[in-house]
Every structure is written in C-alpha cells, then in structure tokens.
Amino acid sequence: MNWQEVLSENGYRVSEPRRLVMQLLENSSQPLTPLQIYSALLQSGNTLGMVSVYRALELLTELCLVCLVYNSDGSPGYVLGMGGHHHHILCQSCHKAASFAGSEDLSALIEKVEADTNYRVKDHLLQLYGICPACQEKQSVRQEGN
Amino acid sequence: MNWQEVLSENGYRVSEPRRLVMQLLENSSQPLTPLQIYSALLQSGNTLGMVSVYRALELLTELCLVCLVYNSDGSPGYVLGMGGHHHHILCQSCHKAASFAGSEDLSALIEKVEADTNYRVKDHLLQLYGICPACQEKQSVRQEGN
DNA sequence: AAATTAATTGAAAAACATTATCAATAAGGG
C-alpha cells in the first residue's frame, strides 16, 4: 500500500502540498525541519504555504508515513516512515539517516527496568547516533593523508 | 560533589537564578519546561527573568546537572541529572520520571545494528514510557470499583 | 570588611517558530 492509498483509505485527499512533502522526503536521506522542507520546495520552483507544510507533516506523522526524529543536538526533523515498528540511526557528520527494525532486542532491558523501577513499560523512544559508512571512509582517508 | 561545587570548579558562579532552578528541579518528580519552571518560581514568591531560566538550563545541562528529556507527546522537559550514564522512564499518566542506569543492556543491540547498517555507533537516545507504580494502583482500584 | 573586577542578570526588543482564522480553491464522488 503506497502513501496515496493510505491517505485515501483514511478519508484524506491526495493534495498538492502533501504530494510535495512526501516527494521531497522520499528523496532526502537526512531528516528535515519544517522550514527546510518549505525552503527546499520553494527553491525547486513549487509554490505552497508554510502552514501547509506543518499541516502535511502533522497528518503524515499521524498516519506513520513520516517519522519525527531528534538530531543529536536535540533539534527535531522529519524522515520518511518505513511502516512497522522501527528506529533510526543518524550520522553525526552528514546527518544521513538509516533505519533498523524491531524491538525484540529491547525486551530484556525492558524487563529489567520493570523489575527495578516497578513501572509498567508501554512504549519507548530509541535513536542511535554514529558515523555512516561513507563518512567513516572520508575520515580514514583524511587520516592517511596526514 | 554537589552542584555548587560543580559550578565553582568549572569557573561558574553560584548565582540566585541557578540556585532557584536547581532547587525547583530537586523537588520536582516530573520533567518541567522552561516556562513551567519560570512560572513556578514566580508563583512561589521569587523574582527572576525568563531569560535567566533559559541560560541556567543551558549551562546546567552542559554540566550534566540537569537532563533534557522528551515527553511521549514530543515536548521537551528538564529533570535533575543523576551523574553518570543513565536513562529515564516517564509515566504517561502523572508524568513522574524515574531513571535507570547503564547501557550494557544495549550493547548486543548496538552490535547488531552496526553489523546491519555499517554505521559506527557513538551515542544513543533511549527513553521508556509507561505507568508508574502509583498510577497502576489507581487504575486497578478504578477497575474494581466498576 | 570594604574595594575591585568580571561574570551574570533582567528588561526590552528582535528573531524565530507555531497555531488559529476564514474566504478562496481544488480533489474526488456522483
């Protein structure tokens, strides 16, 4: 099921601003802020209002078509959603985002925390930060050059 | 080492706004936004500027005396830092925060992600959301009452 | 204990981000 169908099946229209936002995120490897999205779309010759970007992101996030992530400096950004439960890892150098699936690996941790704190765990936020393959490459080349 | 010493040893003064913010966070079980901190302090008869709250939080966060956390709705809040590496679990009902230590439990997950994505993992953001013991109690009481 | 000095504060303004309002527009069903 593509994103157009998700919109339709939930009673929403496939409008121009929504199309533009999805298209841009589909072609972006890194999280973008609402302002970055707005600016990029204007610069590529499109015309839409900032407000529509906010509204599109709100709706698309609700439908899990896009995800809100936090950069390592705490600033928020939006990336394409992958459907199903997953998490993101962000490159601290070029900001490229990758996703990885599942939460089975957290179940041991969660059980331990439930035992320790007596909280009942319902949900979680997990993001990893690191260096992507391409930036590792660049770094080692620079090192060799010295 | 208490927070006053941490400030001094890093060349910062123990000023009134910083004292007020720390004092409030020490007595709050839930994350507070800058505005909530400012309002609470004014209401308890103190006098300080909003700007000082922002500045105090920025510095205290840098020194790891307070931590920035994300509520399950995505809004940010500040809680007392615990020193050393730790994470937080937040109650979805009363917003009470608890902390749990360590990241050893994540190492298996991290290795797996490194293998899958070829990223080199450097850091992570982990928060759990759930129901605290007191709110579990309340819920089961209400249930029985029906 | 008073004087000195430099970090820190607070008020105001500026900059920036988000949300509300509402008439005009456009998507999708008939």
Next chain:
DNA sequence: CCCTTATTGATAATGTTTTTCAATTAATTT
C-alpha cells in the same frame, strides 16, 4: 462536468527562544 466539502494559503495572533546592553552581584583581592 458539476457539486460538495476537505484543504489550502494569506494574514494575524500567539508562543518560544535569542540578542543586546546597562545595571547588578558573586567572588576575589586588598
């Protein structure tokens, strides 16, 4: 192709964070 209604975009309102700078205050020196 028309009709209905969700959606848009412009404007304004609201809210948040940062900048600026003279006045204040914490901590050090005398």
